[in-house]
Amino acid sequence: MHDVVIVGAGPVGLFLACELGLAGCSVLVLEREPGPLSPFKALPLGIRGLSSTSVQAFYRRGMLHQLLKASGVHDEPGAHPGPDEPSVPRRGGHFAGIMIDPAKIDSAAPPYRLPGPAPEGMPTHVEAIEAVLAERASELGVEVRRGVTASSIAHNDESVIVQAGEHAYTARWLVGCDGGRSTVRGLAGFDFVGTEPLFTGYTMFATVADPEKLSPGFNLTPTGMYLQPAAGYIGMMDFDGGAFDRSQQPTRDHLQTVLRRVSGTDVTLSEVRLASSFTDRAMQTTTYRRGRVLLAGDAAHIHSPLGGQGLNAGIGDALNLGWKLAAAVHGHAPDGLLDTYSRERHPVGSAVLDWSRAQVAAMRPDPHGRAVQGLIRELIDTRDGATYVFERMSGSSVRYDLGSEHPLVGRGAPDLRLEDGTRLGDLMRDGRGVTLDFSADRCLHGSARGWESRMRYVAGPAKDDLGLGAVLVRPDGVVAWAGDRAPDREAFERAAGRWFGDPES
Template sequence: MVAGAGPVGLFLGCELALGGARVLVVERLTAVDETIKAGAVNIPSAVAFYRRGLLPAMAAVWEAARERMRAFGKQPTIPPKFAGHFAGIMMDPALFDGSDPAWADVGPAAEAGLGVPQAELERILAARAAELGVEVRRGVELTGFEADEDGVTVHLSGPEEIRAGWLVGCDGGRSTVRKLAGFDFPGTAPEITGYQAVVELTGSERLGAGWNTTDVGTYVHGPFPGRVLSVEFDGPPGERSAPVTAEELQASLRRVSGVPEVTITKVLSATRFTDNARQATEYRKGRVLLAGDAAHVHSPFGGQGLNLGIGDAMNLGWKLAAVVRGRAPESLLDSYTAERHPIGAWVLDWTRAQIALMRPDRHARALRRVVTDLALTTPGTTYLVTQISGVWQRYDLPGDHPLTGHSAPDLELADGTRLGDHLHTGRALLLDLADDPELRARAEGYGDRLDILTATCPERADLTGLLLRPDGFVAWAAGDGNTRDALTDSLERWFGRPASRA
C-alpha cells in the first residue's frame, strides 16, 4: 500500500505495477491539489519519465507554459532551455558549457526543458496509473497501522482495515506514516516565512520581473501573469494550516518589494513555506518505507523536493516489486536508503546554502555579490547548472567500469531506436553490443526479470555490453569480453539467482 497520491505516490504506484506488484494508493484529498507548488523537472526526473514513455505528454504541458510566459514577458520567443537559478541568482544559458562528460548521451531529456506545474504532472501520472491498473482511492485517509514481520495492518477512514504486505509513506512533509512508525527526523530549524501564490493584482507596474533581492528579503514576480513569491527572514509562520489571505500576501509583498501601491484583489492559489530542513536517518523500518517529502523536507527553491521524490520512487519501485513477487530477498531494500540518502542529504545542504545567500544581513549580501560574480562566468554557470540539473547523480555500485553506477547513456542504436525506447516496460535490460552468445548465456534463467537486446552502436565502439537495472542505472558495463564473471555477480546481486538455480 502507498499512502499519498501526489506525484511521488502515483509514480511509485506505476513503478510497482510495472514490476508486477498489486498496489493500492490512498489519498485523503478528493481531487488533485491545485495549489501552486513545484514547477520544474530536472534531468534525472525527465530521464525517468522519458524511459517510461511519458515525455511527450509533459512536453505538451511545457509548451503551454511557455505560451503563458511569452504573454507575461511580452517576448516573441522564450528560450527552450531554462538554466535555472541559485538563491535567485539567474543563470545565463549562453554561458553554459555543455562539453562536460556528465552531459554526454543524456538524450531527448536534456532538450526537454520541462517546466511542468505539479498539478499537471499529477494528472499525467494519475492517467498513467489508471492505464496500468493501479487502484487509487481518493477521500480516504490513513489513520493508523500496526506492522509485524509478515505485513502491515492499515486503518483507514471510513472506517476500514486493510492488510498489506508493505506500506510506503508518500504522504508529505508532515507524514503520518513517518510519525507513527517512529522514524528519526533530525535537521535544522526554520528561519524564513515564504509565500508562493497566483493572484489577481493591481499596482504591479513597479514590481521587478523575475527574482529580486531587497533590504528586507526576496520577492519574485512572474514568469507568468499573477505569480508572486515573497520571502522574509523573520522566523517561521505562526500557523501553517490556516488559509493564506489576500491581506497576508499583500502585506508581505509590500514589505519585501517596497512598492506600497501593489494590491492583491483575489487569491487564486497560495501556500506558505519555510526552510525547515530535515531528513529521516533511514528510509525503511521493517515493512514500512518512506519516499518523497515524507523522508526529507527543505525549502522549495529550485523544485528540488519534487525531483528528489521522483528519484526515490524510481529507485524503490522495482526493488519493492521484486521483493513482493519473491524474485529478490528483502535485503535488496537495504540498497534503497544506501543509494538515495546521500542524494537527499546533498539536496538539503544545497537548499541551506541558498538560504544563507538570501539573508538580508550585510555579511550575506557581501557573499552574495561574490557568488553572483562567479556565477556569471562560464565555469561558474556550468558548475551551478550541472548541480541544479541533477545530471551528476550516481550510485556507488560495485564495478570498475566508468559507467557503473551512472544513469545509462541514451545510446542511439544502429536500427534507429534509442536505448530509452527499450525501457518503457520497467524491466531490466541486458544490452549485447558485440553479438556475444556467451554474454547472453549468462542471463539464461532471468527471462522473467530482464530483457535481452542485441544491437550495435557505431558511435560507442568502446562498449560491448551493458546491464541496466529497471531504473536505468548501469549495474555492469564492459568494453571487452573479459568481465563476464562480473556480469554473473551483478545479475545475482540485483535480480537473485536464475530460475535454473533458484
C-alpha cells in the same frame, strides 16, 4: 491482501504505483483528499520544473509525450534534438535567485553524455503530472481510493495493517508518500531531524493595483526576496525566523505588509485569490525504511522549494524504490536489495537539503548574505561554475556508490542508440533491466539467459558505444556494470546476480 499499500496520491505516490503496477504487483493507493483537482495544483501556483533526470524517467516509461501535451509544452527547435545533435539546456535555472546563463553551460561536461529525444528539463504543473500518472496507473490495474485518511498502522514480519476510516487494509508492504506532514512517518515512528527555518515564504495569485512598482523575475532586496514570474503570480521570502503561524490562512493585509517590506515599495494588493505559505525548515528521516514500512518524497525529506529539487528528488525516490520493492514482492530480490533503497537515496536527499540551505544562507538580507551573493555571481558567470550548478540542479551529477571504479557505474545511463535506431529508452518501457552487448561475438548472450524475466538482452553494434563492450542497466536507468571491448562474463554474472538475484532455472 494487497502487495503494497501506498498512502498519498501525489506525483511521488502515483509514480511509485505505476512502477509497481508495471511489475505486476497489486497496489492500493489511499489519498485523504476527496478529488484530484485543486487550485494549488493547477497553473499558476502549481507550476513546477522537472529536471533532466525526471524527464528521462517519464521518457523511459513511455509517458513523455502525454506529459508534454498535458503540460502545454509544444515542440520547439532544439527541444528534442536529433540523433546526432547536442542537447543544449534551453533554460539555465538559478541558484539563490541568481540566474544562470544557458550559453555558459558546457553540455558536453558530464561523462558519457549522449543526445536523446528527452528535453533537458521542462516546465509543467502538478495537475498535469498527476493526470498522466493516474491514467497510467489505472491502465496498470492500480486502485486509488480518495477521501480516506490513515489513522493507525500495525506491522509485523509478514504484513502491515492500515486503518483508514472504518476500513482496515492489509498489505505486505506500506509506503508513505503523504507529503511533508506525513501521517505514515509519525505513526511508524521514524526519526525526523534537521534544521529550523530562517524565513517564511509565500506564494499568491493576486491582483496588483500598481504593478509598475514591482519588477519581473527574481528580485533580491536588502530586506528579503520577491519573485514575479508572471502577471499576478507573486512569491516572496520574509526572513522572520519562520514566525508566521502557518495553521492560519495569510490575509490580504498580511501579504501586502510583507510584500511592501521585502520589495521596499508601497505596492497595493487589491485582491488575493489564492495564497499559501511555506518555510525553509529542512528535515530528513534517519532511514527510509522501518521493517515493512518505507517512505518516499516529502514524507522522507522536506526543505524549501528553492531550486525546484523537492518534486525531482521524490520522483528519484520512487524510481529507485519501485523495482526493488517489486522484486521483494515477487520473491526474487537478492539479500539486502531493499536496503539499498535507503542507502542510495538518503545521501541524495541529504545533499538536496544542504543545497537548499546553501541558497537560503546566500539570500539572507544582511552583509554576510550579500557577500556570499557577490561571490556566487562571479562563480556562476564562469563556464565551470554555471556547469557545476546546472549539473547539481539537473541531477546529472548524482552517482551511487556501487563499489566499482568504472566512471559510468552508478550514474544514469546515456541514451545509447543501436545501429537499427533502437534507443535504450525504447527498451526500458516494460520496467525490466537491460543488457546491451556491443561485442562482435555476442559475448554475454548465454550468461544473460538466466535472467530473462527480469532483464532484457539486446546485442548489436551501436551508433556510438562510448568505448564500451557491454553495459548492464538497472530498471531505474542506473548503470550497474560496464565492460570493455571484450566483456568479462564472470564479472557480468556477478553484477546481474547482485541486482537481479539467482538466475532462473
